[in-house]
Every structure is written in C-alpha cells, then in structure tokens.
Amino acid sequence: MSALPKRIIKETERLVSDPVPGIQATPNEDNLRYFQVKMRGPIQSPYENGIFKLELFLPDEYPMEPPKVRFLTKIYHPNIDRLGRICLDVLKNNWSPALQIRTILLSIQALLATPNPNDPLANDVAEEWIKNEPQAIKTAKEWTKLYAMNEVMD
Amino acid sequence: MEKKLQKLKDPSDFVQTNVPEIKDLDSLLRCHICKDFLSIPVLTPCSHSFCSLCIRQYLNVSGNCPLCLNELQESMLRSEFLLGELVNCYTKKVRQKLLDNLMPGNDDTILKNNIIDLDSQSPQYITKKRKTSALVNNNSYPKNGILSMFKTKKEHKFLPSNNLGDINNKDITSGKSQCPICSVVYPIDYLQTTHIDECLLHPKMKTTREIIEDDKEEVKTNTFFKDDDVTIDKAKSNGPTSNVIATSQNETTPNVETPFLNKYLDSAITTTCLNDQNRKKKLGKLDVLNISTAALKSKLLDLKLPTHGSRQQLINRYNYYELLWNSNYIDSLQPTTEQDLKMKLLNWEKTHNLGVGDGNNNHSSVTMSTNNSNNSIPTHEHSIFSILQNKRGIIDIKSKKFSRKDWAIKNATAYRELIKEAKSSMLTANEKRREAVSELNEERSELKGKYPNAQVNLLCKNNKNDTHQELEHLLSSSEEEE
Numbered sequence: 336m337s338a339l340p341k342r343i344i345k346e347t348e349r350l351v352s353d354p355v356p357g358i359q360a361t362p363n364e365d366n367l368r369y370f371q372v373k374m375r376g377p378i379q380s381p382y383e384n385g386i387f388k389l390e391l392f393l394p395d396e397y398p399m400e401p402p403k404v405r406f407l408t409k410i411y412h413p414n415i416d417r418l419g420r421i422c423l424d425v426l427k428n429n430w431s432p433a434l435q436i437r438t439i440l441l442s443i444q445a446l447l448a449t450p451n452p453n454d455p456l457a458n459d460v461a462e463e464w465i466k467n468e469p470q471a472i473k474t475a476k477e478w479t480k481l482y483a484m485n486e487v488m489d
Numbered sequence: 490m491e492k493k494l495q496k497l498k499d500p501s502d503f504v505q506t507n508v509p510e511i512k513d514l515d516s517l518l519r520c521h522i523c524k525d526f527l528s529i530p531v532l533t534p535c536s537h538s539f540c541s542l543c544i545r546q547y548l549n550v551s552g553n554c555p556l557c558l559n560e561l562q563e564s565m566l567r568s569e570f571l572l573g574e575l576v577n578c579y580t581k582k583v584r585q586k587l588l589d590n591l592m593p594g595n596d597d598t599i600l601k602n603n604i605i606d607l608d609s610q611s612p613q614y615i616t617k618k619r620k621t622s623a624l625v626n627n628n629s630y631p632k633n634g635i636l637s638m639f640k641t642k643k644e645h646k647f648l649p650s651n652n653l654g655d656i657n658n659k660d661i662t663s664g665k666s667q668c669p670i671c672s673v674v675y676p677i678d679y680l681q682t683t684h685i686d687e688c689l690l691h692p693k694m695k696t697t698r699e700i701i702e703d704d705k706e707e708v709k710t711n712t713f714f715k716d717d718d719v720t721i722d723k724a725k726s727n728g729p730t731s732n733v734i735a736t737s738q739n740e741t742t743p744n745v746e747t748p749f750l751n752k753y754l755d756s757a758i759t760t761t762c763l764n765d766q767n768r769k770k771k772l773g774k775l776d777v778l779n780i781s782t783a784a785l786k787s788k789l790l791d792l793k794l795p796t797h798g799s800r801q802q803l804i805n806r807y808n809y810y811e812l813l814w815n816s817n818y819i820d821s822l823q824p825t826t827e828q829d830l831k832m833k834l835l836n837w838e839k840t841h842n843l844g845v846g847d848g849n850n851n852h853s854s855v856t857m858s859t860n861n862s863n864n865s866i867p868t869h870e871h872s873i874f875s876i877l878q879n880k881r882g883i884i885d886i887k888s889k890k891f892s893r894k895d896w897a898i899k900n901a902t903a904y905r906e907l908i909k910e911a912k913s914s915m916l917t918a919n920e921k922r923r924e925a926v927s928e929l930n931e932e933r934s935e936l937k938g939k940y941p942n943a944q945v946n947l948l949c950k951n952n953k954n955d956t957h958q959e960l961e962h963l964l965s966s967s968e969e970e971e
Binding site for chain 2: 398399
C-alpha cells in the first residue's frame with residue numbers, strides 16, 4: 336500500500352466536514368482508501384426514500400485512474416447489474432483527474448434519477464424498461480421497498 | 490489523521506477571515522489534479538493549467554485534457570512562467586500573512602469596538618465588551634491606553650504592506666533603499682541615478698558596487714533616468730505592492746524583497762544563456778513493447794540510475810524519472826539539480842515501485858543517496874557509481890570490455906575477506922556441532938544411569954526420538970567432513 340497522497344486526505348476532510356446532501360461517505364478506519372457510502376434515492380424517482388449502500392475504493396493510481404464504485408444494496412436499474420457494478424461513463428472512459436469522489440457520487444445519484452436503458456448493463460432490466468416502462472418503474476419501487484428501507488443515514 | 494489534516498492548506502482557511510473571497514483566489518491557484526498549489530504550471534492548447542508533473546503523469550495513461558476532455562499530448566504543453574511566479578509569490582510570502590492579518594479579532598473588529606469604547610470612555614465597559622464579543626482577541630489589546638491603540642490601528646490600515654517590508658523599513662528611514670533588481674541596499678540618490686541602469690545592464694556586476702554603500706561617495710549625475718522612469722521600474726518589479734509605491738514617491742518607498750520575481754524578469758537573459766550549455770535535453774519516451782531489457786538497463790545507466798529490479802520496475806523507474814526530468818528541465822524556470830530529481834525518484838519508489846518480494850530497496854536507497862550526481866565533477870561521480878555497482882555485482886559482465894583479470898585484481902581484497910569469513914563461519918559451525926554431539930552423549934549416559942528401568946527408557950526415547958536422530962545425523966556428517 337502506497338502512502339496516502341495529500342489529495343486523498345484533502346478530499347476525505349471535505350467529505351466529512353462539508354458533506355454532499357443525501358450522500359454520506361465514511362472512510363474505513365484501517366484503510367483510508369476504502370469508503371462506505373450511503374446514498375439517498377433521488378426525489379421523484381423510483382428510488383425515492385430508499386437508502387442505498389455502496390462501496391468506493393481509490394486504487395493506488397488514483398487520481399490518474401477512476402475510483403472503483405459498486406452498489407452493495409440490490410437495485411433494479413438498467414445501468415446497474417446484479418453484482419452492483421455501475422455503467423457510468425465518468426467511471427470508465429470519461430474519467431478525468433479533475434473529477435473527485437464528491438463529483439462521482441453526485442453523478443451516480445444523477446444516474447439513479449435518469450436511467451438510460453439504451454446503454455444497458457443489466458440487459459433484462461433494460462429490456463423491461465423499454466418495453467413496459469410503468470411496470471419497470473413499479474418493480475424498481477418494490478425493490479427499493481424490499482432492500483433499501485433497512486438503512487438509516489447517520 | 491487529525492494532525493495531518495491540520496497541516497494541510499485549504500482554500501476554506503479563508504472562510505473565517507474578514508475577506509472570505511480570498512478563498513476563490515486560493516483555489517484558483519491550485520492544480521485540478523493534485524488539488525495543491527500549482528508547481529511548475531504548464532498551459533494546454535485548450536487554455537487549462539496544471540502542474541507539469543501531474544499532467545504529464547496523466548497523459549501517460551490518457552490523451553485528453555482532464556478539464557475539457559479535448560485531445561492533448563505532452564508535446565502540446567507550454568510552460569506558464571508568470572502563473573508559476575504568482576503561485577510562488579502567493580504561497581511563499583503572501584498567504585500566511587494574509588491569514589494572520591485578516592483573521593477577525595486582529596484589526597477591523599477591534600477597531601470598531603474601540604470606537605464604541607472611545608465614546609463610552611468607561612474602562613468597565615471595555616471589559617464587558619471583551620466578554621460579550623467572541624471575536625475579539627484579548628491578547629491584542631495594548632496596555633497603554635485606547636487612543637494610542639486606535640492610532641496604531643489606523644497606521645496599520647493605511648500601510649497594508651508594512652508587514653511585508655519589515656526588513657527594509659530601517660534602511661528606508663535612513664535614506665537608503667533596496668535595489669529592485671539585485672536586492673542590495675544603496676543610498677536612495679545613488680540608486681535612482683546610477684545604480685539601477687547599471688544593474689539592468691550588467692546584472693552580475695552588482696557585487697563590485699557594494700563598496701559604494703557608504704554615503705561618502707557622492708553620486709555622479711546621470712540624467713539618463715528621470716525620477717519617473719525609476720519609479721515605473723520599481724513598480725514593475727514590485728508588482729503586488731505597486732499601488733503603495735505610487736502613493737509614496739521617494740524616500741518612504743517600502744521595497745519588498747522579491748528575489749524570485751527578479752529571476753522571472755531576468756528569464757529572457759538567463760534562458761538564452763542556458764540554451765547553449767546547461768540546458769538539458771528532453772528525455773524521450775520509452776518504446777515499452779520493443780525495447781530489450783539490456784537496452785533499458787543501459788538507458789538507466791546513462792542516466793546514472795540503479796538497474797536492479799524486475800523489468801516492469803525498470804520501466805516504471807525510467808518512466809517516472811522521465812516525467813521528473815522533463816517537468817524539471819523543460820518546464821521549470823529554475824530547474825533543480827539531478828540529485829534532487831533522484832531523491833524524488835527514490836521517495837516515489839519507496840511507495841510506488843515495490844516489486845513483489847523485493848528486499849532490495851534499502852540497497853537502492855544507499856546507491857542513490859551516495860551517488861552524488863553533481864554535474865561539475867562527472868568523472869568522480871561516475872567512479873563512485875561504478876564502485877557501488879561492482880559491490881552489488883551489477884556490472885555488465887556480458888560486455889566485450891569486461892576484463893576478468895581487472896575484475897579479479899580490483900576486488901582481490903573483497904574476495905579475500907569473503908574467503909576468510911566463510912572459513913571462520915565454517916569453523917564455528919563445526920564447533921557447535923561437536924558441542925551438540927558431546928551434549929547428546931552426556932545426556933545418553935545420564936539417562937542410562939538414572940533410569941535403568943527399560944520402560945522408562947523407552948518413554949524417554951519416544952520423546953527424544955526426533956532430536957536424537959537429528960543429532961546422530963549431525964554427528965555422522967561432521968565425522969565425514971573431518
């Protein structure tokens with residue numbers, strides 16, 4: 336494990352002292368590159384009122400490489416697969432070191448508000464979303480109730 | 490963790506001050522990649538600025554600008570000297586002073602409170618006031634009366650730069666002032682009429698002129714520079730405080746010591762000089778797919794870098810050193826020495842370039858720190874390095890130049906010592922074995938004497954079986970050796 340760069344310390348400090356509304360990221364005590372994230376489902380989305388758990392890891396090359404983020408809570412979303420992996424451009428090709436943990440988490444929250452079934456990761460969900468959107472949204476709401484209502488934000 | 494955080498400088502430091510807007514200035518002077526103050530800033534064709542090292546490092550893995558995602562290559566980067574000097578000036582001189590002076594409770598709030606206090610003219614009221622306003626810093630109340638305090642504060646307001654020029658104030662009052670170019674103190678008249686144009690023409694001549702510091706030698710009248718020109722000159726070189734200079738024309742000019750600023754202004758001269766001799770050439774990229782490990786090692790040797798480690802480590806080492814080199818010699822106005830770069834490389838390797846099961850890192854630190862790469866004595870340096878290499882056995886044995894005889898002669902003493910060491914260690918090992926064997930024999934006889942009963946003997950044998958066998962084996966082997 337390489338030494339913790341100043342930048343990560345700074346970002347952590349800001350995340351804790353000046354948190355993004357609806358998002359809470361706490362670094363692991365043993366590994367300051369590993370964050371436990373809780374994210375509130377965006378209002379007026381099928382995920383409203385749900386609190387989703389994610390894990391975020393900053394690889395050694397960060398910020399030259401994007402952080403690795405994954406949903407731990409099950410979620411019904413065309414761009415998030417069964418394992419919680421997220422299909423988001425800024426986490427892959429469009430990553431830029433000018434972005435940071437805060438902006439990445441915000442774009443994930445935005446992704447929850449605007450599912451994009453035309454660039455799917457979970458194919459079955461995307462198909463359902465295109466064919467019968469009201470039904471898909473209903474399922475997403477049910478899943479939110481089932482899996483994302485057990486957590487509380489601190 | 491907490492301590493670490495406290496040491497970091499963050500734009501939010503200014504939120505608490507009287508001028509929270511400085512927060513924006515503070516964050517504008519930072520690199521978007523490392524979030525720290527720009528160090529050797531470079532400009533992209535899309536007009537974004539980053540630290541040279543940060544952006545070069547990123548362009549090794551990507552081909553786009555981090556801010557606008559436009560296509561970007563390392564060759565498109567241009568140095569941005571002015572921005573670099575701005576950051577330098579800000580971080581080295583201005584920032585801490587701004588923080589110190591703009592903290593609420595240091596001047597303005599006190600000033601306001603004082604006005605009220607003056608009106609009420611009751612000392613008891615002051616103490617009340619102190620308790621009620623959390624912002625007032627109690628320590629900053631002078632003891633000799635409110636009026637004097639008010640006075641000093643006023644002065645402070647009108648001369649915001651006096652804290653910057655502390656050092657020079659004495660000289661200014663006694664009719665001397667500092668040359669904005671060479672930072673040497675001269676009598677004002679001499680400075681304005683003669684010295685400045687001399688200094689501009691021959692920047693290196695200044696030392697010979699220091700003798701004239703005494704007031705005795707009256708100035709030869711040189712009307713080439715009128716007073717106005719001189720002040721303009723000063724204003725130019727004292728950029729941040731130019732307004733102050735404009736208000737106070739002559740003797741009271743508070744000059745700020747700004748050596749790095751002078752370097753920036755002189756850069757036109759120095760860079761052209763450097764171009765011929767000392768200016769280092771840009772290091773090329775590595776063709777990772779095609780280069781052979783041997784060629785890679787010779788490249789590292791040319792740069793006087795260690796060549797131990799796996800192929801990947803060698804590649805990483807070269808790549809990082811290339812970044813350091815180019816950002817230092819190509820982009821920086823004041824490049825540091827090669828030795829400095831090597832120390833940086835070493836620090837980086839400690840955390841980033843660890844091979845799996847690599848125990849050689851202490852070694853590398855030894856070589857790199859003792860390998861004094863001072864350019865003025867290249868031959869000496871090379872010899873140190875080659876000796877160190879010999880010791881570690883990393884010399885190119887395959888090369889045609891390699892002579893076995895020379896090698897044997899060169900290292901004769903080392904070999905002898907090695908042989909000695911080996912012999913002595915063998916001897917001690919033999920002795921130990923003998924001791925063990927004799928102990929074993931004693932034990933055996935003891936056991937036999939103590940427990941003639943066969944059953945007990947058997948039990949003991951079971952317990953000691955393993956050790957016995959081992960020792961017997963040792964015994965036989967040592968006998969064989971003898």
